[in-house]
Amino acid sequence: MLLIEELVKSYPMKGGQAVKVLEAERFEMKPGEKVAIVGPSGSGKSTLLHLISGVLRPTSGSIQLLGHELGALSEAELDRFRAKHIGYVFQSFNLLPGFSALENVQAAMGFGRKIPARERKARAAELLGRVGLGHRLNHRSHQLSQGEQQRVSIARALANRPAIVLADEPTASLDGANARQVYELLAEACGSEGAALLLSTHDMELAKRLDRVVPIRKLAPGRREDSAAYPHSLAQSV
Template sequence: MTDAAAVRPPERVAAVEAYGLRRSFVQGGESVEVLDIAALCIPSGAIYGLAGPSGCGKTTLLHLCAGLLPPSAGELRVLGTELPLLPQHARDRFRARHVGYVFQRFNLIPAVSAIENVLLPMGFANVLPVAQRRERAETLLRRVGLGHRLHHRPAALSHGEQQRVGIARALANRPALLLADEPTASLEAGRSDAVLELLIEVASEAGAALLIASHDARVLGRLEHVLQMPVFNGVAPAPS
């Protein structure tokens, strides 16, 4: 099996391709299906929203695309790589190098500062030269309005500030695919607009695909493409 450390996304491949993708969980001794997608193609560099009520599978789809969950059935290629076929350690390495994830519940490490939370994935992925990492971490935190909070731990930050640290962390390794789960849910309106602009701007600068799951009609209204969940046939135009 090829280690993900050696995997590089080929040029012009789709960011996400899925066929017959399903995911179910066992609940109360019974299998409960939470995701069933006939076909889905998100082109490289595209910006998409995922809309739908709670429980419709938005977060599950993001987790599958990040390699955090395996599918129960079907095919899934992320940046040209059949992610479910990789062993766990290789999926972790692939995600660190190529996928940025903005978690709805932040998932920051409480024992370290904001800047250390951004620096840690850089060390694991080992994509950027060591000499450039701190400067990039500081730049990203300033871009999300936290230049004055670099050395504060998560407990000393508001929910909105923690979310912004999570966004900076997701951007740290210049991912080719950026996944965001309700990235503005903990932010006030003015900051929400700024963060959405930042996500779109940084993704566009890097040519990265951006997939945002959101309940917010204002967020979804800013996006050119929106997939309504559940997606039974979400085929987007294939990359030319």
């Protein structure tokens, strides 16, 4: 379903130099698989997820998702592809301010244009029920706790029946018990919707609850240009 090969991402720096922040020789995911990318701050977790969602373009290498080589898609095609097939959960929730839980989830279906308009409200309510927010449908974002907001964003990520949900440190803003609960809801909800889950975290205990843990190493400063020193920052598995 997802196949990454010989991936490199460098960011251009002042003075024309490039700083390599991510290398992955090969990384594969099967449909419905749940994988945790674990690494410290600055190791390239967000960069990797942005590359897979097509928000960032790789410096070199290939990313194939659902049989599409992302590099072959135009920006407009990528926008459509992302809205249809990828759900995203951010560390900072990113809900539409002033809109209700229900409206936030329905809005995602509007962008995706995959779920027929007449089914959207019922599906939004069903997804919110599944993450334990059946009694909060009409609460606006700011009236919800942090954990509740993240649960809305889980429902939103699943709105368009995506093949994969990308979650970038989804529980880093939550306290321990809340983090565990949201983490489990995310994994369960992806499972019942048949979506694969690729999440990043620096919490190994939480990571171990998924099917597979993939460590990601920080490329050492000053040696980032030297790919021979750090040939595979992203291992296939542990």
